[in-house]
Amino acid sequence: MSLPKKHPCPVCGWPALAEPPRSPSGGGSYEICPCCGFQFGVSDDDAGISPAEWRRRWIAGGMKWASLSRTAPARWSATRQLRRAKLPGLSQS
Numbered sequence: 001m002s003l004p005k006k007h008p009c010p011v012c013g014w015p016a017l018a019e020p021p022r023s024p025s026g027g028g029s030y031e032i033c034p035c036c037g038f039q040f041g042v043s044d045d046d047a048g049i050s051p052a053e054w055r056r057r058w059i060a061g062g063m064k065w066a067s068l069s070r071t072a073p074a075r076w077s078a079t080r081q082l083r084r085a086k087l088p089g090l091s092q093s
């Protein structure tokens with residue numbers, strides 16, 4: 001039995017996007033990250049907000065789980081997720 005491949009979110013480090021955020025040709029997936037709410041190909045291409053900027057705002061806003069239809073995994077920790085994904089933006093404390 002093989003599980004479908006999952007993809008990490010470049011904004012928040014959520015490890016389980018269903019599709020790659022960008023196709024090899026560069027188009028966005030239009031998938032919305034359930035964790036940070038970034039929509040690939042829309043938040044960046046249409047709204048002009050870079051993943052780094054979205055991450056900065058998400059962290060500043062308290063790193064809240066974004067999806068209203070999916071609940072966060074039990075014992076989910078945004079801080080741990082960012083650290084594990086080695087994404088910048090967290091203060092060192």
Ligand SMILES: [Zn+2]
Nearest residue numbers: 009012033036
């Ligand atoms: Zn995300």
